Amino acid sequence: MKFLKGLQGPRFVCVYVNVKCNVVIYVTSPDVGLFFIAKMAEGDKKVAKKAHCSRNPVLARGIGRYSRSAMYARRAMYKRKTKTTETKIEKKLKVKTPSTITKTVGGDKNGGTRVVKMRKMPRYYPTEDVARKLKNHGKKPFSQHKRNLRATITPGTVLVLLTGRHRGKRVVFLKQLSSGLLLVTGPLALNRVPLRRAHQKFVIATATKVDISGMKIPKTLSDAYFKKKRLRRPRHQEGEIFDTEKEKYQLTEQRKEDQKTVDSQLLPLIKKVPQLKGYLRSSFCLSNGVYPHKLVF
């Protein structure tokens, strides 16, 4: 605002958006009564009204330049409609959420419905008023944590699984999921490792890489897809609590299809590299005289 420099005395700059949406800038000073008008481009339609700075300049802390009535006029409150008590208008009877709801209940001789309260009384009143704890700083839930990935693990790297039922198997890394776990595949035809998640810490990254850049991994493969399903309907019968729970993993058609789409793209890439197929089929082991700290993977 260069033109302000020459002015003396208190200078007030007001930006006023008038009805036609032209921006009018008034600059005043006691001796010079200057004002400068600028117009915004006509192309601007009804822009959402930007919040204005305070129109009541501060003389000292707690003391404004203008009185209440002067401020009423300056803020053009006479033009603004405030919300009057609307509920008096019978048309606009707000739909209050019901206080009770009737729900159906199964079983016979039960009277088919129950009346359930929507807002219940608290079930616990503490004996003392415990002071509210101050807010935490920077403690994020797991879903918002920062995920790291070792620099040696890139898409297409051959990894050696160290734990789990597939320990020792060499496997191709596809991508890192949003939970931080690694999406990995055998391919299934080579070492019976399906599309699976692996933990970064329990994996050795080798230097061998397959060029996976042309591969398309279905978007449906996410953490929710791989999460273990728990079916918990305890029947509370004494004899059969530990019996029929869903222990066995059921293979679904979707898993088979996804496996096929991924592997059909991956296998030709593997076949291009000589001996890589046999490498993925074999498993990693240590023997006499082989020390992991001396090995270059």
Next chain:
Amino acid sequence: MVFKRYVEIGRVAYISFGPHAGSLVAIVDVIDQNRALVDGPCTGVKRQSMPFKCMQLTDYVIKVPHSARQKFVRRAWEKAQVTEKWAESNWAKKIEARQKRAQMSDFDRFKVMKAKKMRNKVIKHEVKRLQKEAAKKA
């Protein structure tokens, strides 16, 4: 003879440990019981004193007067073609093989295993065949 390689002026030595480990060097002068003045102009070792402990004597000797300056050591070294002869020697080849083996990746180790297996199969097959023939003759 009990000893075949002697510490002498011009003896080429291989440095086994220390900051210059792995490079060749010529003994230019003897300082005292434990140290020698050493120079390796063609192998990047600056002229310095070096304890005998970290040197291992090689078969090569270059013709150089004692305390000769680096220019003449270099000349004698190149004339005797020490670096070429060293690279062809079994010692140097073994060192190189050891280094390569240490740098092998997991995939390389797999490939080596497969190659060895194939080679041994062929050898065993041939040996068995010859044994059978010999047994037949007898």
